[in-house]
Amino acid sequence: xxxxxxxxxxxxxxxxxxxxxxxxxxxxxxxxxxxxxxxxxxxxxxxxxxxxxxxxxxxxxxxxxxxxxxxxxxxxxxxxxxxxxxxxxxxxxxxxxxxxxxxxxxxxxxxxxxxxxxxxxxxxxxxxxxxxxxxxxxxxxxxxxxxxxxxxxxxxxxxxxxxxxxxxxxxxx
Numbered sequence: 001x002x003x004x005x006x007x008x009x010x011x012x013x014x015x016x017x018x019x020x021x022x023x024x025x026x027x028x029x030x031x032x033x034x035x036x037x038x039x040x041x042x043x044x045x046x047x048x049x050x051x052x053x054x055x056x057x058x059x060x061x062x063x064x065x066x067x068x069x070x071x072x073x074x075x076x077x078x079x080x081x082x083x084x085x086x087x088x089x090x091x092x093x094x095x096x097x098x099x100x101x102x103x104x105x106x107x108x109x110x111x112x113x114x115x116x117x118x119x120x121x122x123x124x125x126x127x128x129x130x131x132x133x134x135x136x137x138x139x140x141x142x143x144x145x146x147x148x149x150x151x152x153x154x155x156x157x158x159x160x161x162x163x164x165x166x167x168x169x170x171x172x173x
Contacts, residue, residue: 013051013064017043024070110154117147
C-alpha cells in the first residue's frame with residue numbers, strides 16, 4: 001500500500017470516529033489478549049499516516065483498527081421501561097395512530113371543551129366535599145384550567161371578539 005493511500009485511509013478512519021472521550025472500547029493487545037477500557041482522546045493522525053487513539057490504563061496509543069466499541073450492557077435500573085419501549089417500537093413499526101387522553105381534546109370544538117370543563121369542575125367540587133387531599137384537588141383544577149384555556153382559544157376563532165363600546169379596543173374576558 002502506498003504512503004498516499006495509507007494516509008487517505010487513516011484520515012477517513014479518524015473522520016469516521018465520532019465517539020466521545022470516555023467511550024468504552026475493547027483493544028486487541030500485542031499479545032493477542034483483549035482488554036476492555038475507555039478512550040481518553042479522540043481519534044487522531046499520528047505521523048501523518050496512522051489513525052490512533054489514546055486509552056485509559058495504557059501507555060502510548062493504539063492503532064484505531066485494533067480498537068472496537070465495547071458491548072454495552074443495559075443498566076438494571078432501566079429494565080422497567082422495556083415493556084414501554086417495546087410497545088412504542090411496535091406502534092412506530094405498525095404506524096398505529098393511538099390517541100392519548102390529551103390528544104382527544106386537541107381536535108374538539110370550544111363548546112365540547114366547555115362541556116368537558118363542566119364535568120371536570122363537578123369532579124373537583126366532589127373532591128372538595130369528600131375531603132380529598134390538596135394534591136388531588138389541585139390536579140383536578142389544573143385539568144379545568146387547561147380545558148378553559150383551550151376552549152377560550154378555540155372560541156376566540158369561532159366568534160367575534162367582544163369590544164368595549166366607544167373604546168375601539170378588545171375586551172378580553
